[in-house]
Amino acid sequence: MKNLKMIRILFLKDLFLSRWILFAYLIGGLASCAIGAIPNPTMGFISLILIVTVAVGAGMYLLGDLLIGEGSENTRSFIMSLPVSLRDYSLAKISVVLTVFMIPWVMMLAFSIFMIVVLPGEKLGAIPLTIVIFLELLAAFTVQLVAAAITESLGWTISVMVGCNVFFNVFLMTLMSRPEVSESAKSEVLSWPTLLAQVAGFELLTVVVAIAVALIFQSRKRDLV
Amino acid sequence: MIEECKSIETNHATAIALKNVSKSYKHFTLRDASFEVQAGTVAGLIGPNGAGKSTAMRLMMGLVHPDRGDVRLLGQSISSDQASARNDVGYFSEDMRLYKRESIAWHMQFIRSIFPSWDDHYASQLVERFGLVPEQKIKGLSHGQRVKSILLLILPRRPKLLILDEPTTGLDPVARQEIIGELMRAVEDETRTILFSSHNTQDVEKICDTITFIDRGRVIASQNRDDFLDQWRRIRLHVPADWKIPTECIASIESSHRNQCTLTLDRFNPQMTSTLESSGANVEAIERMTLEEIFVTSVMRGRGTNS
Secondary structure, eight states, X not given: OTTHHHHHXXXXXXXXXXXXXXXXHHHHHHHHHHHTTSSOHXXXXXXXXXHHXXXXXXXXXXXXXXXXXXXXXXXXXXXXXXXXXXXXXXXXXXXXXXXXXXXXXXXXXXXXXXXXXXXXXXXTTHHHHHHHHHHHHHHXXXXXXXXXXXXXXXXXXXXXXHHHHHHHHHHHHXXXXXXXXXXHHTOSSOOOOHHHHHHXXXXXXXXXXXXXXXXXXXXXXXXXX | OOOOOOSOOXXXXXXXXXXXXXXXXXXXXXXXXXXXXXXXXXXXXXXXXXXXXXXXHHHHHTSSOOSEEEEEETTEETTTOHHHHHTXXXXXXXXOOOOTTSBHXXXXXXXXXXXXXOOHHHHHHHHHHXXXXXXXXXXXXXXXXXXXXHHHHHGGGOOSEEEEXXXXXXXXXXXXXXXXXXXXXXXXXXXXXXXXXXXXXXXXXXXXXXXXXXXTTEXXXXXXXXXXXXXXXXXXXXXXXXXXXXGGGTTSEEEEETTEXXXXXXXXOTHHHHHHHHTTOEEEEEEEOOHHHHHHHHHHXXXXXXX
16 A cells, blocks of 8 residues: 555545534434433343434435535545555545444443443343344444445435435344344343344445445546546 | 647756647547747746646646657646645646635645745745735635735745646636736746746737647647747738639738738748749738737638638
8 A cells, every 4th residue: 555645644634524413413422322221121222223213314414425425516636636556545435434434433332331231221132132133233334335336326325325324223123023133132241142243244245245246336437526 | 820739859058848748538539739838948838728728738647648649748647646746836827726715825834845946035025026815714805816816825935837728718818917017026936947828828929938829629820939929921912804813922811802912921031022923923911920910810720610
């Protein structure tokens, strides 16, 4: 990677440009998790909805503003006039989009697990399900990233996002309807049911493949303006 | 007739070389574009709107990929080593935008972090000459201030090559003069090369050494500016009713009304006057043509329409 300096500069530039929205999502995400600490099933449900909303909102902003917006607002021709190759640009762009998404994502996941561990009445068995739900949000974001990288269209990306959100609901309902999952989530003991382990593995695979596909498509573009 | 420039051999003194470059879009094709800009010169690329100037410049910068042909900047292929080829190139395009939520100063700092050659003193001078306020956010800038801001980010890098796509379009006369003045200062450094596109021939005529005309995706003429101005003449004639143009002047564009005839010659030489006189025509006036007139005539002739 011979142009590491430029990749780092472009990465930091986008991180800086995203600073306020990143801060807002971080606060919003942690607040959403904190609502779940209120010992009331309704609050737990609201917390889940808010976490999903933060993840979807962050994804929407990042893909729309950082990835697609640079093309539609013509800031890309400014950046691509600098000594940077398309490969460097793509690496920096996808890295920063993933990083900015993952900062609130990691914080929300960590905070959720922390609350399960420390709050009285919470069951340690809920941790695998929590991880699987968060991984689904990450996998959905990377699928949307692929859509944004290929189409460069906000319309298509939103369509994929809507599809991912619908899938998330079906996914959650299907998962919770499985006895081994719901029983495990109520257990005092932390254990990974085979189904959840398989789903988590598939989600991680989706993330890796989607990032690779997004990078390949982004760096093989022939026309940037 | 001026030949389309093809099969140009490149050498080390060539700052920009396009060789048989083609690029097709749904409604536009740049066809077999070939031209060179020598290092240390100021070259103008003139064409009507939609002629292919921006496409040619985007191809040079590697922002779009040619369907075929070769593009070289400062001796390096833009398609094989984009980052390195752009290192000494400053590029401006009319549709280029900066980050609207950030200030001019932030952009200056960003560019400064990339280019060790950034000249702080020159940047300060430019800020003053352009009347810019570094703390101002991009979103509040007028078109003229935006153009100046982008040039402010380019010129203090001291790039060897400037590719400027219509930098004066849409500017008021004062702002246009400021930009032209700054570019003229920039070319005092004789090692610097500038390619400047516009559909305003006056701007190009002021600073360019060589000029390339482009229309409908084709390079229609490429020549030294002084040669253009020296070789083109408009000749007004009073001619008899059955007068025929001498073969030496057959490549000219002709317009005639009753006994008045106007010839536009692109390879004028003084001998043509006596040739015309001996053919029975009375030469009433021989006029030099402006670059705009030469450009319009070249375009019309390329389209197969007499002016």
